[in-house]
Amino acid sequence: MKIRRCAVLYIESREQLSIDWRAVLAGGSGLAADSHWVALAPHLDQELTIDGGELAALGAISQTVWNERAACEQRHGEDCVARLLALGLLIGDTPQYATTRERDETLRATHWRPLSALAHTFGRWREVTSENGMEAPSFQALLDQFGEPPPPTFDLPAQGALKLPAAPGGHLDEQLLHRYTGRNFDVQAGVPLEVAARLLHRTFGAQEVRTIGPHSSVLKKTSPSGGGLHPVEAFVLAQRVDGVAPGLYHYHPIEHELRPLRALDSVAAAALAKQVLADQHWLADAPLQVLMVGRMERSFWKYRNHQKAYRALALDAGHLSQTFYLLATEAGMPAFVTAAINDVDIERMLNLDHLRHAVVAVCGCGPAANGPRTMVELRYGETDAI
Numbered sequence: 139m140k141i142r143r144c145a146v147l148y149i150e151s152r153e154q155l156s157i158d159w160r161a162v163l164a165g166g167s168g169l170a171a172d173s174h175w176v177a178l179a180p181h182l183d184q185e186l187t188i189d190g191g192e193l194a195a196l197g198a199i200s201q202t203v204w205n206e207r208a209a210c211e212q213r214h215g216e217d218c219v220a221r222l223l224a225l226g227l228l229i230g231d232t233p234q235y236a237t238t239r240e241r242d243e244t245l246r247a248t249h250w251r252p253l254s255a256l257a258h259t260f261g262r263w264r265e266v267t268s269e270n271g272m273e274a275p276s277f278q279a280l281l282d283q284f285g286e287p288p289p290p291t292f293d294l295p296a297q298g299a300l301k302l303p304a305a306p307g308g309h310l311d312e313q314l315l316h317r318y319t320g321r322n323f324d325v326q327a328g329v330p331l332e333v334a335a336r337l338l339h340r341t342f343g344a345q346e347v348r349t350i351g352p353h354s355s356v357l358k359k360t361s362p363s364g365g366g367l368h369p370v371e372a373f374v375l376a377q378r379v380d381g382v383a384p385g386l387y388h389y390h391p392i393e394h395e396l397r398p399l400r401a402l403d404s405v406a407a408a409a410l411a412k413q414v415l416a417d418q419h420w421l422a423d424a425p426l427q428v429l430m431v432g433r434m435e436r437s438f439w440k441y442r443n444h445q446k447a448y449r450a451l452a453l454d455a456g457h458l459s460q461t462f463y464l465l466a467t468e469a470g471m472p473a474f475v476t477a478a479i480n481d482v483d484i485e486r487m488l489n490l491d492h493l494r495h496a497v498v499a500v501c502g503c504g505p506a507a508n509g510p511r512t513m514v515e516l517r518y519g520e521t522d523a524i
């Protein structure tokens with residue numbers, strides 16, 4: 139049997155602090171730190187504690203060349219190799235280890251930059267709720283806890299500054315100046331079908347399909363995209379869209395159609411929205427929501443093992459969400475975008491693989507409970523009119 143190390147592995151030294159009361163009573167600080175090694179491997183999607191011997195073995199066994207298991211055992215010990223194989227940090231070439239081998243090979247084949255794969259894998263949320271983590275502190279609470287924030291901008295020396303003329307009005311002002319994040323959606327109101335169609339098409343739809351090879355094409359959308367690849371897909375969670383049964387859909391950007399994935403009754407759709415949004419009930423009532431998911435394989439086709447590719451994906455989703463906001467504003471509705479979402483729950487719902495896909499953000503919109511208005515938001519769930 140042959141073995142090798144998994145493709146991507148980072149080791150973190152963690153410490154657990156405790157108080158040694160005997161030492162405190164003896165007049166010392168009593169603070170004791172207990173350090174241990176934690177192995178972080180994206181193909182396993184869980185943190186694993188290892189010991190010093192296992193750390194040394196992982197450092198010595200190639201991630202590329204397949205080694206004879208017996209030779210590794212001789213050097214590092216049978217128990218050590220067996221444990222690392224069982225954990226999935228070492229990969230075996232026999233059927234017994236097919237599952238972790240397949241995950242490791244998926245990671246290798248996707249061309250992740252290792253640090254990006256790490257940040258992505260271990261930055262995902264699962265089953266976060268208002269009880270176990272999702273917080274919405276007010277500015278006042280933050281001021282009380284942390285004191286004054288840094289100033290709102292750099293304030294570099296003004297000597298020689300060129301005072302600019304007042305910004306003239308323009309066509310986009312109506313949308314730009316009335317755009318705001320809604321947190322008070324009307325639970326009775328829906329989005330008319332033609333409004334939803336315009337929102338989806340003008341944000342996520344292909345305005346043009348350009349052929350770049352015999353079987354290859356790129357899409358032109360209203361937002362820019364890193365590398366022109368538009369790796370962000372739109373999955374629609376419809377709660378109240380006229381003519382659309384509540385449920386989950388994939389929006390096909392070329393065919394401009396909603397392809398059904400899961401039908402839901404309105405109670406289940408509302409519950410799913412809350413789950414997706416980590417219990418942010420102030421957003422969950424939005425009748426039309428879009429789950430933005432990056433296809434890494436599309437992005438990494440060009441940006442192989444690239445330091446910036448993961449950042450570009452987040453920027454793409456940001457551009458799409460601003461376009462979505464402006465179109466919602468045009469239709470007289472507030473919108474929202476959030477990255478405080480349960481990525482892993484969404485992956486399960488949509489049957490996605492975190493090694494190949496990245497759930498980035500969710501946006502949504504709908505009529506406001508008290509009609510359209512211009513607001514400045516001070517606290518999630520609270521608004522002050524300006």
Ligand SMILES: Cc1cc2nc3c(=O)[nH]c(=O)nc-3n(C[C@H](O)[C@H](O)[C@H](O)COP(=O)(O)O)c2cc1C
Pocket residue numbers: 317318319320321418421474475476477478513514515518519
């Ligand atoms: C990347 C990003 C993440 C955000 N996450 C949340 C969120 O988790 N919950 C929320 O209620 N609003 C969220 N927002 C909305 C911001 O809080 C909002 O844009 C900000 O308060 C300014 O208000 P405005 O959009 O009305 O100008 C997010 C916005 C962005 C761009």
